[in-house]
Amino acid sequence: MISEKVQARPELFLFKFVGNLQKEPMDKNDREYTNGDITVYWRPNKCVHATICYTQLIEVFNPRKRPWVNMQGATNEKIIEIVDKCPTDALTYCWNKDLENPPAPREKKETVTSEKPVEIQIMRDGPILVTGKIKLTDNDGKEYKTYSISSFCRCGASGNMPFCDGMHRKIGFEG
Amino acid sequence: MSDSSKPYNAEFSFKPGASLKIKGNFILKDSQGNIIPTGDYIKLCRCGKSKSQPFCDHSHRTA
Ligand code: SF4
Ligand code: FES
Numbered sequence: 001m002i003s004e005k006v007q008a009r010p011e012l013f014l015f016k017f018v019g020n021l022q023k024e025p026m027d028k029n030d031r032e033y034t035n036g037d038i039t040v041y042w043r044p045n046k047c048v049h050a051t052i053c054y055t056q057l058i059e060v061f062n063p064r065k066r067p068w069v070n071m072q073g074a075t076n077e078k079i080i081e082i083v084d085k086c087p088t089d090a091l092t093y094c095w096n097k098d099l100e101n102p103p104a105p106r107e108k109k110e111t112v113t114s115e116k117p118v119e120i121q122i123m124r125d126g127p128i129l130v131t132g133k134i135k136l137t138d139n140d141g142k143e144y145k146t147y148s149i150s151s152f153c154r155c156g157a158s159g160n161m162p163f164c165d166g167m168h169r170k171i172g173f174e175g
Numbered sequence: 176m177s178d179s180s181k182p183y184n185a186e187f188s189f190k191p192g193a194s195l196k197i198k199g200n201f202i203l204k205d206s207q208g209n210i211i212p213t214g215d216y217i218k219l220c221r222c223g224k225s226k227s228q229p230f231c232d233h234s235h236r237t238a
C-alpha cells in the first residue's frame with residue numbers, strides 16, 4: 001500500500017530495489033520479527049527516529065515493550081503500510097513465501113537526489129525530518145556530513161546534537 | 176571544477192543552544208503533512224521551548 005503522503009507528492013520519491021535484502025551484511029543489533037506470513041526486519045543503526053512507526057501503529061511498534069515489534073498487533077496490510085512509511089531502511093519487510101522461492105524484488109521509497117526542493121517535515125513530538133540535498137554547518141563554519149535523510153533534534157535533549165538520537169521520547173517532548 | 180551549480184538545495188546552520196537556520200529551496204510541512212508557507216529563510220526551534228513551534232521565538236535565551 002502506498003501512503004497518502006507519497007501519493008500526494010510522488011515527485012519527492014524515487015524507487016529502489018531492496019530485493020537483495022538478505023545479502024546485506026547483518027549487524028549484530030539487527031532483528032527479525034515474523035507472524036508466519038510476513039517478516040519485518042529491524043536495523044536500528046539505520047533508524048533516524050522519525051517516530052512514524054510508533055506514532056502510527058503503536059499496537060505493533062511499541063518502543064516501551066520487549067520485543068518492541070508485536071507482529072500479532074495488526075493485519076499484514078497495516079503492518080506493511082507502516083513499514084513502507086519508514087523513511088529509511090530501518091524497517092523493511094518480506095513475504096515469507098518469497099523467502100522460500102527466489103525473493104521477488106520489492107520496492108521501497110527513497111529520497112531524491114536532484115534539484116527538488118528539500119523537504120522539511122516536522123514530526124509530532126519528535127524531530128525535524130529533512131529529505132534532500134543539504135549543506136550543514138555550525139557557527140564556526142565547520143561542515144557536517146549529511147545524508148539524503150537527516151533528522152534534527154527539536155526537543156533540546158539529544159546527546160548527538162544537532163541530530164535526533166531518540167531522547168525526545170524519554171523526556172516526553174510535546175510539540 | 177568549473178560547475179557553478181551547488182551540490183545542495185538548502186543550507187542549514189546551527190549554533191549550540193540556538194535555532195536551526197535554513198536558507199534555500201525547501202518545503203516546510205507540519206506534523207499533519209500540511210505545507211506551512213514560508214519565505215526562503217527560516218529559523219526552527221531546536222531547544223524545545225518555543226511558544227510558536229516549529230519556529231524559534233528566542234525562548235532559548237531564557238533558560
Ligand atoms: S526511522 Fe523508521 S524505524 Fe526509525 S522511528 Fe522512524 S519509522 Fe520507526
Ligand atoms: S527530537 Fe529526538 S532527541 Fe530531540
Ligand code: FES
Nearest residue numbers: 220221222231234
Ligand atoms: S531554539 Fe530558539 S526558541 Fe528554541
